[in-house]
Amino acid sequence: MPRTRDLPLLKPEGDWCCPPLTERPLTAEEAERTAVMFKALGDPVRLRLFSAVASHQGGEACVCDISDVGVSQPTVSHHLKKLREAGLLSSERRGTWVYYRVEPAALAAMGALLTQAAAT
Template structure:
């Protein structure tokens, strides 16, 4: 039996606000640095980055685990990588019947892109 649970999904554009000013404007505090480092660490693995990219670019912005392409690792390893993406707050998951569906969290994308933006 799976121990996956449904995670909350941020649906509105109001939820997707940058966490902090761009690096070119102000240094990060310890809390933001820890949170963002976890996101970057999750994306630092090539398999996770490919899975994240596939989910983000999938039609409708949501991908069933059954639709994920072969990324050169076993199914249990894919599940492990998806769990790491969820734990980092980059994707959310929901169960529909016996399948899991993954969706990129807009707030996570906004936080990462806002941090790297050059708004000097």
């Protein structure tokens, strides 16, 4: 069985991870891939960090601007790493600072997953 961090949010062919939950039951692989996203967001500190990045002006945030979440800097780094491993954030080092962006495909995939399937 693959480790959860080895399961990309997007399939190799570029499709979203999973259909809307109301469309059909998820396959085992789809459930594993989906669980990675939600497990990463299941921690209140990670959810706050993800929200801080997603809502930051310009669509990206320096770690120096989002690290005030009530835990130590090493703990912030750990949580940001978990969000990156889940495919929810990407990062870029610029000098001594690291800047984070929400992966648009991840946000779209989560939204699509939780959307009511269209009636036919």
